[in-house]
Amino acid sequence: MEGMDVTYPYERRHSRWYEQFLLGLPFQLLVGLSLVIALPSLERWGWGFWQVLPDHRVNTILAIGVAFVTIVLCLRRFTRFPGVQVAAYIAPTVSLAFLVVVAILFFTREEYTRQVLFTGYLASLIWFFAGYFIGRRYRRLKIAVVPAGQALKLQPSPHVELRHLSSPEPDGTRYDAIVADLRSESLGAEWEKFLAECTLCRIPVYHVRQMQESISGRVRIDHLSENEFGSLLPSAIYASFKRVFDIIGALLLLPALTPIMLVTAFAIRRDSPGPALFLQQRMGYRGVPFKVFKFRSMYIDQRGKGFTDGDDDPRITRVGKVIRKYRLDELPQLLNVLKGEMSFIGPRPESMELSEWYERDVPFFRYRHVVRPGISGWAQVEQGYAAEVDGMITKLQYDFFYIKHFSLWLDILIAFKTLRTIFTGYGSR
Incomplete structure (x- = not known):
């Protein structure tokens, strides 16, 4: 009958209007952003700060606002991926967002108030940590x-x-x-x-x-699986953006990391006979072989399996154990990134021997090469550098999940997880 009210027997969790407001994006932007901007401004400029807004105040308020919105979007995106402990990424995300806006203000020579910006940074940390611990059970x-x-x-x-x-x-x-x-x-x-x-x-x-x-965080590999847009081909637009970022990042990091690389090379030569660098042909982007650069972490006069059997592999040198734990052996691959053979983030490139072996067991293994191989990847931060034979299927499942969800947000998450491994040694093999 016309005008008849329809009642539904089921109700979705957190679907009531007040729940949607308190747990949703509007609350973060309306309440959180207002507090993070207002509290530092009141403390520095007083109650009438909004009546007169010279350039340095406008720039400071805009910087806090842009940083806050960026943090909200990043943390919300991170929760889409499995196994993410949001609390572990609050401090890095907040710090990186404010560093970026400070860098923009510095290079554009715009005036801003350091005290207010720093207080806004502290207020953002408090807001996001408080929100996490208060709403943890609801998430x-x-x-x-x-x-x-x-x-x-x-x-x-x-x-x-x-x-x-x-x-x-x-x-x-x-x-x-x-x-x-x-x-x-x-x-x-x-x-x-x-x-x-x-x-x-x-x-x-x-x-x-x-x-x-x-x-x-894995995709079953009994058949090919399309991405979120219904296609097997990852986003060409993001791939182009990522390539530009790789070039800029490598050019900035090479001068800064050169002293560390020189010390590492010296330690390797002192520890055992042989060259400091190790070159190996691996399967690369779109199935094209290339030579990967690494610091040598093994003795040159010992033979073994085609893969590394964990940290107890007798072929690994004393220095090799240290540089593998903190991923220092991967630093020369910045040259591969500059040459376009690799990216900072992507599936790890496999040796030609292992690639041919994988293709015999997994007919569509070649699909793995649809994106550039990376220095670090989703499989490495989730699984670690496990023995390839025992963990082959699991490793490929992680790699195909990365390709399916190929995006800026996943790359940022992998970068944070990789930095945790570098500074703590957690998850390294």
Whole structure:
């Protein structure tokens, strides 16, 4: 009948207006941004600071605002990727955002108030850490699982709570989403009707494969998997932007890291006979072989497997263990980046022997070369430099996840994780 009110039997978690406001982007921008700008301004310029806004005040307020919005967008994007401990990336993200705006102000010679900008930086740190710890329990996803097919094999994670439904009826719990094996023959008409009803109630319904990738950070490699835009080809626009950044980054880092590279080369030559550099032909971008530059970390007169068998491999020298732990052996690859053979972030390039072996077991292994290989990658920060044979399938699953989600946000996250490894040795092999 016309004008008849429709009532929905299910309600999505955090769907009420006040929950959406408090947990959503509007609260961050309206309340958080206002506080982060107003508190430092009041402390320095007093209550009437907004009545008179000379250039240095405008520049300072704009700098804080741009940094704050950038931080919000980055942290929200990071939460899309599995296994991200947001608290670990708050300080680096806030610091990097404010360093960038300070650099812009410095090189453009614009006036600004250092005290207010620094206080805005501290206020941003407090705001984001407070928001994380206060809302931590609300951010753990609560997912309902339809007990049929491959969905029964889903495993929970620290960030995802899985609850198996007993029947296609409301159980009084509000869920973030529903996951089901949409291709299972055992799904049944009642469950299909339930999923359709959930969709009408604005509760997202995901296929089990999509949820598996979201929880594990890996893509199954029994067949090729398209990216978020429905294509097998990663974004050409971002690939071009990334290449420009690689060139600029390598040109800036080479002079700064040259002293470290010279000391490393000297230590290698003193520790064991042989050259400081190690060159090896590897499979590169679009399947073109190239020679990768590395600092030698092994004895030259010992033979072994085609892959490194962990830190206890007898071929690794004393200096080699140190430079491998902190990834110093990868520094010469800045030359490969400048030559266009590699990127800072991407799947690690494999030796020709291993690449040929992989292609025999995984027919579409060559798809891995659709992006430039990297000095560091998603597989390395998630899995570590494990023995290639034992972890081959897992490693490829991580690599294909990276290609599928090829983006600036994932590259920034990998960069942060790599820096943690460099400074702490965590996750290195």
